[in-house]
Structure formats: structure tokens, C-alpha cells
Amino acid sequence: MDPGEGGSPAAPSTSGAAPVTIAGAAAEIKEDAGKQVVVILIGPPGSGKSTFAEAVMAGAAAAGRPWARVCQDTIGKGKAGTKIQCLKAAADALKEGKSVLIDRCNLEREQRSDFVKLGCTVQADVHAVFLDLPAKVCISRSVSRTSHEGNVQGGMAAMVVNRMLKNKQAPLLTEGFSRITFCTDDDDIKKAVDMYSALGPSHSLASGVFGQKSKGPVQTGIMKFLKKADTSSINKSSGTMVTSSERKTGQQNTTLKQENLEAGGACSMQVEKKLDNLKEKEEQSKEKVSSDTSLCTLAFPSISTADFQFDLEKASEVIVDAATDFVQKHDNVRLVLVDLSQKSRILSLVKDKAAKKSFDSSRFFTFVGDITQLHSKGGLQCNVIANAANWRLKPGGGGVNAAIFNAAGEALQHATKECADTLRPGNSIAVPLPSTSPLHQQEGVTHVIHVLGPNMNPMRPDCLKSDYTKGCKVLREAYNSLFENFASIARSYPGKQNDETSSRKSASGVISPNDSKTKREGSDDSQRTKKYNSMGSSDAPNQAREEDNKKNGAVTNKTWGSWAQSLYEVAMHPEKYKNADSILEISDEFVVLKDLYPKAKRHVLVISRTDGLDSLADVKKVHLPLLRSLHSAGLKWAHKFLEEDASLTFRLGYHSVPSMRQLHLHVISQDFNSPSLKNKKHWNSFTSAFFLDSVDVMDEVDQHGSVTISPDERLLAMELRCHRCRSAHPNIPKLKTHIAACKSPFPSHFLKKDKLLSASTVRTGCS
DNA sequence: GTTCTAGAAC
DNA sequence: GTTCTAGAAC
Incomplete structure (x- = not known):
């Protein structure tokens, strides 16, 4: 064992406490046929990966599950080797029926993606264990150690760790992990080690995201450690909106605001409120808004208020009513109204109206940022985004529609076409976003829900002129449809830890309609029904008939737009x-x-x-x-x-x-x-x-x-x-x-x- | 099918 | 300068 990492109490627990519970989740070890597991450790030097791996190897071997540790620092005949060597060693071990621990930093998605793919080759579960300790702890350990296998030690260690942490990307289920365990302190690590150590050959672990907490002190910690005054370069790499309890002084509050601006202009109702009333609200708000990925999140633009010229005042009422109704009825979801500009009037109106309502404001709030870059630039993880679509469900036209189709690439066009051809005002259609889409890969968006709202613009189709009685009705229908579709997706969202459907996540990380075989309210069926409703009922028989035609060998010369x-x-x-x-x-x-x-x-x-x-x-x-x-x-x-x-x-x-x-x-x-x-x-x-x-x-x-x-x-x-x-x-x-x-x-x-x-x-x- | 618009035609 | 069309966008 590396003495440099010995400070981490990652050895099997001696406390006698229940061994497998993390962050309040129910016991996650299940008796079943058992599957091989690929556990990808993620953490900078000094985070205790090797200690973790060795402890798990020892414990699990005792429980009867054979493990192989693949450590890049030692794979070259005891010295540091290459990623390719690691991949080969891991593949070989998997073929031998062993579970595998990948012991390398894996801080960036690209670095770990090949290891994630290994799991598919033998139908193994792929887990991430993110050793997300404060930077100063990692730096301190790696600086002081003297015989590190990878030679990350001494004076260079601080720079290495710092550089790595700048580019760290927290693991997402959408990368293909069926389970992610966040460890933010030694206690978390101990519990994770205990859990994996106890894993026998006929056991498996529940799917989902476990132990994730709000982040924040990490970057500040680095700066403190390095005694540098300029925080800007590191703040830019921060992915979280709301940070630590260290932000109690006015100066730190300013840093928060600055961080949010630099992180893509992010500014939520919740964040602003927090800035205004930080001392009172800090504890309750920080975790909910920042990184609570256990909540399935929908980001949506204001529907119909741009090109369709819907009155902003009226629209804001509809939004607030629909959204607050929805979050009060669903407990594992979060809604975020997004607009590009800090000066957005619709955001102001919604914020004002929402403030007068009584509901959990961490589950419906506004956010300034680009809806196609909420995670990378805004630090807001949204599983699902809504698109203010046109009735033809085609790209272009400017605004949100153009931006989303552009960011999602052709994959979204093809996926959309498979779901529907057209959309009627007041309806929506949920489209699973293929994992090949950049929006999926970079932002973690698994679904795009296209919505068509009422049109008040005489220059656009189906103008309602000034009939706001009908307009408000259709707009409400549009939001209801959007939120219902989102609820269907959320039901099979793995982040809901006690949800029986949480283990039904596909290995690719994409929740496809076929994966959602939940019995709860028949989400699969409702999705399908919604699909046809959204197109107008014409397309269901149309598709059926076209399929019949194909079966009968009929030649269809013409494809109808x-x-x-x-x-x-x-x-x-x-x-x-x-x-x-x-x-x-x-x-x-x-x-x-x-x-x-x-x-x-x-x-x-x-x-x-x-x-x-x-x-x-x-x-x-x-x-x-x-x-x-x-x-x-x-x-x-x-x-x-x-x-x-x-x-x-x-x-x-x-x-x-x-x-x-x-x-x-x-x-x-x-x-x-x-x-x-x-x-x-x-x-x-x-x-x-x-x-x-x-x-x-x-x-x-x-x-x-x-x-x-x-x-x-x-x-x-x-x-x-x-x-x-x-x-x-x-x-x-x-x-x-x-x-x-x-x-x-x-x-x-x-x-x-x-x-x-x-x-x-x-x-x-x-x- | 319509709408939009760059650029040709005048 | 305006009118008009063809083709792209929807």
C-alpha cells in the first residue's frame, strides 16, 4: 500500500456499522445471479484510488468474487504504463470472468470512455466511484508521499493535481455508468470500500447516483493551498452554481456571483435569493440547486413568447401555474425556465409571480444561460430539455429551435423523424437523444421534448389573432403536455434512488422507450400514446399502413412531407x-x-x-x-x-x-x-x-x-x-x-x- | 403546400 | 431604386 495514501481510512470498516449504506440510500447489495463489474475509479493523485482498490480486492476476494486491479501506474512491469496496456489487461481479466477495478485518474470523460465500453463486451455492469475529496487533501497527500507508484509526489504534485482538477468532469449516468458513487470525504470512501468488499459472486449493486453532495470548497481549497489571489482561471472550470459554506463573507458572495457569470451567466432565482439572504438561506438552498442530480431536471424555454409573440404577462401566469402545479404533484423532478439574457423580461415576470406562490422553490426556478450549454457553461445538469419547436419539427428558423437542433446535430433530426412528423399547437413530443449527439455527450441531455405553443403572430401559421382565451388554453395545454412527457421520462430516471425502476437504466446510459418497462402508470404506453397524439391521430394509422404496405410488398413511390x-x-x-x-x-x-x-x-x-x-x-x-x-x-x-x-x-x-x-x-x-x-x-x-x-x-x-x-x-x-x-x-x-x-x-x-x-x-x- | 429572401431583372 | 422569381427553409 502506498504510504502516501495511507492517510485515507479506506480500509474495511472496523466500526461495525452497517456496511453498505451511503448517503442515506437503502442497502444496495442485492442477492441475484451476480454480474461482473467494471469499477472505474475517478480521482486525482492523492485521492486514495490505490488504497481503495487494494482494500476492495482483498475484501471481495474473501467474499468469493475474483477481482483484478488495473493500475496504470504499475502496469508496465511495476512502472507506469499506457492506457492501451490498461485496456488490454482489463479486457483479459473480464474474459477470465473477473470483475475489474480501473485504477487511474480518469478525470475526464474521454479518458474513461474506452473503459466504459469494455463493460459492454461482456455484459458487465459499469460503475464509477468518484473520489471527490477536497483538492487540498489530495495535494497535501501527494506532496508528502515519497514512494508513489506513478511518481506524483513532492513539489510537482501540487501542480499536477491542480492541473488535473481544472479539467475534472464529474461522472454522469449518460456516459454509460449504471451506478455512480460519489465520495466526498473519508467516511464516504470507507463506506464504499465496505460495500464493494462485501460483494460476493451472487451479488449486485443497485443502479443510480449515490452520495452526491454540493461542491464548492474544492477550488477555493486549491487557491488557498497555492496561496494565489487570482481565482478567475479556476472559477472558470467550476461546474457548480452554488458552492460551499465558505461563502459566508461578503467577499465570498461576490465570488459566487462572479463564478456564476463566468460559468455561462448562470443566475437562478434560487441563487439570487441566496445572495440576498445568504445567512438565512444558505443551508437549505445550496444543495438543492447546485448539484442535486437525484432530481430529474427539465430545462425549458418560454414557449410562444418569442417569434409567436404571445403576451409575456399572460405567458408568465401560465408558466407559473403549470410549473408549480406540476412540481407539487411530482416529487423527483425539477423544472428550470431558461432564457439567454440577464434582462429577460419573461424570467423577471415568472420570478415575481413564483415568489408569491407557496411551493418548493428549489424545484422550479429560472436560469440565465444557453439551453444547449447548461452543464458545460452553466454548471446545471439537465437530463431533459424542451425545444420551442415549429410544427414541422424541422431545424432552423432561429431562436431556441435552431440552437437546439444545431447543438444536437443530425442525430436529433433523425430521432425526431422517427417519433413524429408534425406537431399541433398545445402538444409536445419526447425524443430520446441518441448517445451520438454532442448534446448528449457534452451536456448529458438524454431527451429533447419538442413543444408547439399557440401562435399570436399573423406572419406565422395558425395565428390565433388576439384570441387570448384560446391562446392561454393552448399554452397551458402545451406546458401540461411538456411536463407530462417529462414525468414519463422522470419515472425511469435512475437518480431517484428508491425508485424501483432505477435499475432499469440501459448500459449505454440512454433511456430508450424500450428501457422504460416500468409498470408505474404504464409510462411506456403513455409515451407511445403521446407520440401519436402529438402528431395528430393521422400518423398512427399512417405508419401502420406503411408497414402493412411493406409487408405486402406494396410499392410506395411517393413519400409525403x-x-x-x-x-x-x-x-x-x-x-x-x-x-x-x-x-x-x-x-x-x-x-x-x-x-x-x-x-x-x-x-x-x-x-x-x-x-x-x-x-x-x-x-x-x-x-x-x-x-x-x-x-x-x-x-x-x-x-x-x-x-x-x-x-x-x-x-x-x-x-x-x-x-x-x-x-x-x-x-x-x-x-x-x-x-x-x-x-x-x-x-x-x-x-x-x-x-x-x-x-x-x-x-x-x-x-x-x-x-x-x-x-x-x-x-x-x-x-x-x-x-x-x-x-x-x-x-x-x-x-x-x-x-x-x-x-x-x-x-x-x-x-x-x-x-x-x-x-x-x-x-x-x-x- | 406556404413563406422567406437573395439576387436577377428591370 | 423596385419588382419578381427561384430555390431554400419551413
């Missing part, structure tokens, strides 16, 4: 929209809908309700009666419109390659007098061969059993020609000026097959 689903949604669930002005008629076979962006004075869609009939390409002879029904409905509505305006002329037909999913017949007046007709594609889609007359379609299906589609994009890019006189025009405005005045008769081929419907044809019975 997320924006192309709305007609399908209306067709499948017209009752949901029956009060909307745009729905004109609902039958078993079809729905008649005013086109949201009419390209003429009158423009309606007759949408088939047959599931699986996306476009003309899917139409078979069996659908002929349906085509006739659609046509009849179109005629009926055209007649109705002609009664209202006898000057109109109608044409009924289909786009050969529609943009929107679900077979729909256009009934469109031939004036094309509409501000929504804006470009060449619009024009040509109704006036070129791209537009297939309903009568021709029915004839062709009748004669050939299907419609010949020759998708030709060039039809849409053709020059702009008047549909009456065929004159060419240089641009849309000039064309529109012309058609408003053109009185030429329609080309004769339209007239031959009753393709045009006007007051005169109705009167003469030609239609």
Missing part, C-alpha cells in the same frame, strides 16, 4: 373540424373543404375519405364509383356557386402529381382571381396538362382500370400562357392583369367533353 398530411387528417377525422368554416360538407365517402389558399374566386376540394388512396396513382377500377361520387359532389357545389355568381366558370379535375396526400378533386373557378395564386407552378398546375379533368379520369379508369400518370415537372415550369387565348406573358403579375381582362372563348377541347361548367351549361343541361 410532413406538411402534406393535413388533407389526410381532415379526411380521417372530419368531425374534429366540423365547426370550421372551411368544411362545407361531410359524407361517408368524402369531405368538401374550401381550399385554404384558393387560387381563384371559388376553389374547393372534394377529398376522398378512403384510407390508402393517396392520389390518382393509387386509383383502380374499384374506385370508379368513388370517383363518380366525388365528381357529383363537385358538380353540386359548382352549381351552388354558380347560383351565387353566374359569371363564373368551373373546371373539375385532379393534379396528376398532387402535393398533398389523400385523393382530392379540385373544383375551381376559371377566373384565377386570387392573391394566393402567386407563381408559375400555381398557374401551370391548373392550366396545363398537369391538371387532369375529372371526366377524363373517370373515362380512363372505366376503360383501363387505372389512370396513366406521366409525372412531368416541366409542365409546371412552362412559360406563362393565358388559359383562354394562349397568349404568353413574362411574369405572374402581367399574366394576372391579362386574365382579368381576357374575354376570349375557352379552347374548344374544353367544351367538347363538358369539362367546363358555367351558368349557361347548367341552364341548358349540358353538364
Whole structure:
């Protein structure tokens, strides 16, 4: 044993106290089949790793569990070796069925990641034991020792320890550990040694994070030890928001504020309160806000108050109500409202309103910082972050959405796409963030929950104008949905130590839906249900059908964009929209809908309700009666419109390659007098061969059993020609000026097959 | 499908 | 300078 580390009372306990309880957790040794364990020790020189390892080796060997200690300081024939040698030795020991103690500093995630991966190769549990003693203790021990295996001793030791501690990264479950034990003093170490020593071959340890406490004195300790006045360089490496009880003087309070600023501008309600009332509040606040990772934490931006222009005052009320309700009902969760600016008005409003409410303020507070860098820059560990998404769940657009998609990389885009295509206002969708995502690796974020709030901005879709009755309702729904999704995730969060689900953490550290096989309130099911709800009910049958198609070997030529689903949604669930002005008629076979962006004075869609009939390409002879029904409905509505305006002329037909999913017949007046007709594609889609007359379609299906589609994009890019006189025009405005005045008769081929419907044809019975 | 916008066209 | 389009973004 290294005499330099002998100061640590890490030997097996002689006190006779219960051996395996740490930080108040229940006894964690379980009788079961027992698994090999890879224990990765984490700590600077002088933290007592070797003492720990040797004590555990001896104790556990006595209990019957074979261990191998892999010590980088001695692996080279008694001298310091390489990481590769350690990896090989550890892998060999695991193959022999031994459990392994990795005895090297492992202070940075990258340094230990390869050892974490070793556990996967033999299905071993991977544990971290973080020997997080005060720096001055480590330095003191390593300076004074004389025969350290790695030669970290004497005058150089202080510098080495100091340098290492600057870069230390506390272990996270998301790195792949199934269990993390924090030891912040010798007593903790003793208990951890006892626990691992008592581990027999048919034992395993509970999963989760154990023994973590608030940090703080470490860095100050280094500075005191090194007698340096300038704290800035070290403060920058501090990951915690609230520090130690040493901060009792005014000067130290200033340091706290400075630290928070340097750590990414972090400033929480709780922290500010603490600064103001430090003497009164210190003990109760410091642990809760700083590093209480036993609470599953959701960081969320204010929804709808940026681009969607929702009133801040009203939004703050909704936030405070929803959040306080939530934290009062759930005991293992923490909510953090995040905004970038210290001057954020929404944060101020929420803080003010929250202050008037009675609840545990350590479980809902505000935080200034970048939501994509809360851990690395702000020292705030958040397992889950919310995204103020757009309805298409796509990256870009600026603000939080762009920042999160950017920080999370393509992994989030792919993961999102697997969960949902679109989102409705008032809903949210939880997306497990793949471990390949930088946001997962660097910030420890395991899930992103996309939320869509109400829109009050007339320049954005689904504007509620100034209807704040509905707006507040939808915003509340959005937060409720967000928090419910978060609760589902939190139920399987391993940090909740007495939670029966805590051991169900996957080895990769990612809580995937499949891992959450908890029986509590069926979180798995609720997650799935939520997934479909969030998309609108259309996607569940859509996915099922697509899968069926694949099974049946059906060829799906067209993939529909997320924006192309709305007609399908209306067709499948017209009752949901029956009060909307745009729905004109609902039958078993079809729905008649005013086109949201009419390209003429009158423009309606007759949408088939047959599931699986996306476009003309899917139409078979069996659908002929349906085509006739659609046509009849179109005629009926055209007649109705002609009664209202006898000057109109109608044409009924289909786009050969529609943009929107679900077979729909256009009934469109031939004036094309509409501000929504804006470009060449619009024009040509109704006036070129791209537009297939309903009568021709029915004839062709009748004669050939299907419609010949020759998708030709060039039809849409053709020059702009008047549909009456065929004159060419240089641009849309000039064309529109012309058609408003053109009185030429329609080309004769339209007239031959009753393709045009006007007051005169109705009167003469030609239609 | 719409919206946005850089840059072409005028 | 403004108008308009094409293509990217949504």
C-alpha cells in the first residue's frame, strides 16, 4: 500500500456499522445471479484510488468474487504504463470472468470512455466511484508521499493535481455508468470500500447516483493551498452554481456571483435569493440547486413568447401555474425556465409571480444561460430539455429551435423523424437523444421534448389573432403536455434512488422507450400514446399502413412531407373540424373543404375519405364509383356557386402529381382571381396538362382500370400562357392583369367533353 | 403546400 | 431604386 495514501481510512470498516449504506440510500447489495463489474475509479493523485482498490480486492476476494486491479501506474512491469496496456489487461481479466477495478485518474470523460465500453463486451455492469475529496487533501497527500507508484509526489504534485482538477468532469449516468458513487470525504470512501468488499459472486449493486453532495470548497481549497489571489482561471472550470459554506463573507458572495457569470451567466432565482439572504438561506438552498442530480431536471424555454409573440404577462401566469402545479404533484423532478439574457423580461415576470406562490422553490426556478450549454457553461445538469419547436419539427428558423437542433446535430433530426412528423399547437413530443449527439455527450441531455405553443403572430401559421382565451388554453395545454412527457421520462430516471425502476437504466446510459418497462402508470404506453397524439391521430394509422404496405410488398413511390398530411387528417377525422368554416360538407365517402389558399374566386376540394388512396396513382377500377361520387359532389357545389355568381366558370379535375396526400378533386373557378395564386407552378398546375379533368379520369379508369400518370415537372415550369387565348406573358403579375381582362372563348377541347361548367351549361343541361 | 429572401431583372 | 422569381427553409 502506498504510504502516501495511507492517510485515507479506506480500509474495511472496523466500526461495525452497517456496511453498505451511503448517503442515506437503502442497502444496495442485492442477492441475484451476480454480474461482473467494471469499477472505474475517478480521482486525482492523492485521492486514495490505490488504497481503495487494494482494500476492495482483498475484501471481495474473501467474499468469493475474483477481482483484478488495473493500475496504470504499475502496469508496465511495476512502472507506469499506457492506457492501451490498461485496456488490454482489463479486457483479459473480464474474459477470465473477473470483475475489474480501473485504477487511474480518469478525470475526464474521454479518458474513461474506452473503459466504459469494455463493460459492454461482456455484459458487465459499469460503475464509477468518484473520489471527490477536497483538492487540498489530495495535494497535501501527494506532496508528502515519497514512494508513489506513478511518481506524483513532492513539489510537482501540487501542480499536477491542480492541473488535473481544472479539467475534472464529474461522472454522469449518460456516459454509460449504471451506478455512480460519489465520495466526498473519508467516511464516504470507507463506506464504499465496505460495500464493494462485501460483494460476493451472487451479488449486485443497485443502479443510480449515490452520495452526491454540493461542491464548492474544492477550488477555493486549491487557491488557498497555492496561496494565489487570482481565482478567475479556476472559477472558470467550476461546474457548480452554488458552492460551499465558505461563502459566508461578503467577499465570498461576490465570488459566487462572479463564478456564476463566468460559468455561462448562470443566475437562478434560487441563487439570487441566496445572495440576498445568504445567512438565512444558505443551508437549505445550496444543495438543492447546485448539484442535486437525484432530481430529474427539465430545462425549458418560454414557449410562444418569442417569434409567436404571445403576451409575456399572460405567458408568465401560465408558466407559473403549470410549473408549480406540476412540481407539487411530482416529487423527483425539477423544472428550470431558461432564457439567454440577464434582462429577460419573461424570467423577471415568472420570478415575481413564483415568489408569491407557496411551493418548493428549489424545484422550479429560472436560469440565465444557453439551453444547449447548461452543464458545460452553466454548471446545471439537465437530463431533459424542451425545444420551442415549429410544427414541422424541422431545424432552423432561429431562436431556441435552431440552437437546439444545431447543438444536437443530425442525430436529433433523425430521432425526431422517427417519433413524429408534425406537431399541433398545445402538444409536445419526447425524443430520446441518441448517445451520438454532442448534446448528449457534452451536456448529458438524454431527451429533447419538442413543444408547439399557440401562435399570436399573423406572419406565422395558425395565428390565433388576439384570441387570448384560446391562446392561454393552448399554452397551458402545451406546458401540461411538456411536463407530462417529462414525468414519463422522470419515472425511469435512475437518480431517484428508491425508485424501483432505477435499475432499469440501459448500459449505454440512454433511456430508450424500450428501457422504460416500468409498470408505474404504464409510462411506456403513455409515451407511445403521446407520440401519436402529438402528431395528430393521422400518423398512427399512417405508419401502420406503411408497414402493412411493406409487408405486402406494396410499392410506395411517393413519400409525403410532413406538411402534406393535413388533407389526410381532415379526411380521417372530419368531425374534429366540423365547426370550421372551411368544411362545407361531410359524407361517408368524402369531405368538401374550401381550399385554404384558393387560387381563384371559388376553389374547393372534394377529398376522398378512403384510407390508402393517396392520389390518382393509387386509383383502380374499384374506385370508379368513388370517383363518380366525388365528381357529383363537385358538380353540386359548382352549381351552388354558380347560383351565387353566374359569371363564373368551373373546371373539375385532379393534379396528376398532387402535393398533398389523400385523393382530392379540385373544383375551381376559371377566373384565377386570387392573391394566393402567386407563381408559375400555381398557374401551370391548373392550366396545363398537369391538371387532369375529372371526366377524363373517370373515362380512363372505366376503360383501363387505372389512370396513366406521366409525372412531368416541366409542365409546371412552362412559360406563362393565358388559359383562354394562349397568349404568353413574362411574369405572374402581367399574366394576372391579362386574365382579368381576357374575354376570349375557352379552347374548344374544353367544351367538347363538358369539362367546363358555367351558368349557361347548367341552364341548358349540358353538364 | 406556404413563406422567406437573395439576387436577377428591370 | 423596385419588382419578381427561384430555390431554400419551413
